[in-house]
Amino acid sequence: MGKKILAKSSEYGEETLIQHTQKALNVLKSLKEAYPEVLEICGDEKFYEYLFAAIFLHDFGKAAEGFQKMLKEAKPWGYRHEIISAGFISCLPYSEDVKKDIALAIITHHKDLYELQEGYSTLTPPGKDNYIKRLKELEKNISYLQFMLDKVPEWSKEFLGYEISLNQIKSIEEIEDAFCWAAKEYLNDYEDKKITNEKRKLFLRGFLTACDHLSSASQEEVVKAVSNMKEIFKFPVYRDTQLKAMSTKGSAVLIAPTGYGKTEASLLWSDNNQNEVKGKRIFYLLPYTASINAMYNRFKDTFGDDRVALLHGKAVYFLYKEFTKSGEDYFSAVTKAKTKYNLSQKIFKPYKVLTPFQILKHFFGVGGFEQHIGEMTGGLFILDEVHSYDPHTTALILESLKYLKEEYKVEVLIMSATLPKFLKELFMKELNIGCLIEPSKEELKKIARHKVSVIEGDVFSNIGKIIKDTKENKNVLVVCNTVGHAQKVYSELKEYTDKSALLHSRFILKDREKIEQNLDNVQLLVGTQAIEVSLDIDFDALYTEPxxxxxxxxxxxRVNRKGYKGVSPVYIFSQGSEVDKNVYKNQQVVSKTLELLREWDILSEDLIQNLVDEVYKEGYVGKDYEEFIRAKESFRNVIKQLYPFIETKHLKEEFYELFDNREVVPYVFKEEYLEKVKNKEYFEATGYIVGISQRRYIALKKQNLIEDQDYNIGFAYCEYDKDLGLLIDKPYSNIFADDFQY
Structure with missing residues (x-):
């Protein structure tokens, strides 16, 4: 066998090529068990055999002397081992098209074809000469690779389940120039739109990457879902919707009131739609970060930390804070948070709590899309509060689920407490869903938690009513439609109780965390739409803008959540603020809502669906409809441009344009932020960030209230109050805009 050949070397120790390959093949064995559906979906019953070959060969190029020297002496090599590794497809006893697919998967298991072509193409004389030079570095270690090739029958029996053999090589002259042979043709076919059998290609790259990454993270198998969900949710009596959900096969729509056990019903549905080994991944999608964090903690407590993953834009920061709470020092917490998040991004944990954008981004070619689309195969998607999205986002969600359902055999559960009839019918038609789960009318009539009153005027003309309830020690919730209004209302009310809080999107992360963690101790909460979805709070009375x-x-x-308080009052002001039209652009819907609610007193749950349907009986109209159709057609075009092994820059740019958000640091925290960055305490620095809309950012920039020329982030020259958040309309009083130059 010759001398020891390394695959990896770090402060934690060395790992030989044989050890790393065996670990990766262990992951293959686990994936093969978890994803039996892949064979049918990619249309090739020998797929896992091809994947075995790809994994077995994927790091052979690391036997080059220059690579070994890099590991042992930390000296740069200046070449890509994948280019050399792929040449060992000359050992494969398969057809040319299969060998090319395997070669491309190996070549691209770290970088995409276009990036490799720029620096490592063998199609030019200099590139060819460099390749031959690097290939010769294998000569001294060829006996090690020959020894490994002789292990294929034994290893295939162990990891694949049956025996295969690969051809032996006698010298490096037998090794193929795989980049020239496979990549050139593929790139030409890509330009001419002639690529075929994309699914086998996608699964090969995606699952090879997954096996490599997991084994590198010292994980040798994917975690399965819980074996019996009914044992976890062992209720004395199941609600009717839960009984229906746990016996439903295939996709469904579930409509039930808030606090009615929809989450448990959805998980019981997922259990009934699992495969035999519980290998299907469950994706639980929610619209807001706060509700995702809350659901993640709930799932973690229910299923255990090893089964639940968290994915959203600030997930690493959230995980970091969780570790600091348990006493970890900064660098230990950062390391553990990154490790945990990296595993969350891989095909590893079965339950993922995330935003739809974490799914959508992979259709725009972001972040190794082959692995992530591969992970979704046969997956179970639970969309909670699906009514919350605007027409554009709804269209993207709908089209992505339609594609996954048709092409990758996923199943979908659409959930909401308030799903308009037109949306329900749209999802059921487009996703070919025939099952509707909802409580009976008789059961809903029994549930009456709220007494509804539309009161004339706005929040300020009725501030006395709120003060009176507060003085009577009622737990009062006040909801405004804009951050600015919420700040003004809270300023008026906070003096009437020492247990008050304001919650909205313009707090720095550190302050928002503290507020959310203390909600159980709050008597008066003023908030915006941030409180609408999935926060587990329960108040005695509500005052809300229209x-x-x-x-x-x-x-x-969020009031009388479980119905234990009899009937609780909810008050809707007849007037909001002038800027509400920027939040709810279709003001006719708001007017129709008030008109209908004026007709009712006690609002039993059986009335709610009729009210929702009446308000939205026209469906998407005008600009909303145009935006919905435009987004659907645009997304279909995006999917057509998605090809394995290639990451398309303009698609990534399109994805990031979907977000109307800019991150800034209030000027008062500038020095603290920069000090944290200087000390490389980047996660602590993140705690000073607040999000504002792109429109606000541009407006502040025009007023010379954003400083961003010399920094990777903008500093907002606006007042900041720990109780009120960023005061966007108040320039920072201790500095003049002329004090800095652009």
Whole structure:
């Protein structure tokens, strides 16, 4: 066999090529068990055999002397081992098209074809000469690779389940120039749009990457879902919707009131739609970060930390803070948070709590899309509070699920407390869903938690009513439609109780965390739409600015949540603020909502669906409809441009354009932020960040209230108050805009 050949070397020790390959093949064995559906979906019953070959060969190029020297002496090599590794497809006893697919998977298991072509193409004389020079570095270690090739029958029996053999090589002259042979043709076919059998290609690259990454992270198998969900949710009596969900096969729509056990019902549904080995991945999608964090903690407590993953834009920061709470020092917490998040991004944990954008981004070619689309195969998607999205995002979600359902055999559960009839019918038609799960009318009639009153005027003309309830020690929730209004209302009310809080999107992360963690001790909470979805809070009375019926129902759900308080009052002001039209652009929907609610007193749950349907009986109209159709057609075009082994820059740019958000640091924290960055305490620095809309950012920039020329982030020259958040309309009083130059 010759001398020891390393695959990896770090402060934690060395790992030989044989050890790393065996670990990666262990992951293959686990994936093969978890994803039996892949054979049918990619249309090739020998797929896992091809994947075995790809994994077995993927790091052979690391036997080059220059690579070994890099590991042992930390000296740069200046070449890509994948280019050399792929040449060992000359050992494969398969057809040319299969060998090319395997070669491309090996070549691209770290970088995409276009990036490799720029620096490592063998199609030019200099590139060819460099390749031959690097290939010769294998000569001294060829006996090690020959020894490994002789192990194929034994290893295939162990990891694949049956025996295969690969051809032996006698010298490096037998090694193929795989980049020239496979990549050139593929790139030409890509340009001419002639690529075929994309699914086998996608799964080969995606699952090879997954096996390599997991084994490098010292994980040798994917975690399975819980064996019996009914043992976990062992209720004395199941609600009707839960019974229906746990016996439903295939996709469904579930509509039930807030606090009615929809989450448990959805998980019971997922259990009934698992494969035999519980290998299907469950994706639980929610619209807001706060609700995702809360659901992640709930799942973690229910299923155990090893089974639940968290994915959203600030997930690493959230995990970091969790570790600091348990006493970890900064660098230990950062290391553990990054490790945990990296595993969350891989095909590893079965339950993922995330935003739809974490799914959508892979269709725009972001972040190794082959692995992630491969992970979704046969997956079970639970979309909670699906009514919350604007027409554009709804269209993207709908089209992505339609594609996954048709092409990758996923199943979908659409959930909401307030799903308009037109949306319900749209999802059921487009996703070919025939099952509707909802409580019976008789059961809903029994549930009456709220007494509804539309009161004339705005929040300020009725501030006395709120003060009176507060003085009577009621737990009061006040919801405004804009951050600015919420700040003004809270300033008026906070003096009437020492247990008050304000919650909205313009707090720095550190302050928002503290507020959310202390909600159980709050008597008066003033908030915005941030409180609408999935926060586990329960108040005695609600005062809210006017909003569409579905938004109001969500707000109602934060009062008398379980129905144990009899009937609790919810008050809707007849007037909001002048800028509400920027939040709810279709003001006719808001007017129709108020008109209908004026007709009712006690709002039993059986009335709610009728009210929602009446308000939205026209469906998407005008600009909303145009935006919905435009987004659907645009997304279909995006999917057509998605090809394995290639990451398309303009698609990534399109994805990031979806977000109307800019991150800034209030000027008062500038020095603290920069000090944290200087000390490389980047996660602590993140705690000073607040998000504002792109429109706000541009407006502040025009007023010379954003400093961003010399920094990777903008500093906002606006007042900041720890109780009120960023005061966007108040320039920082201790500095003049002329004090810095652009």
């Amino acid at each position: 909003a569409p019926i579905d938004a109001l129902i969500q707000r109602f759900g």
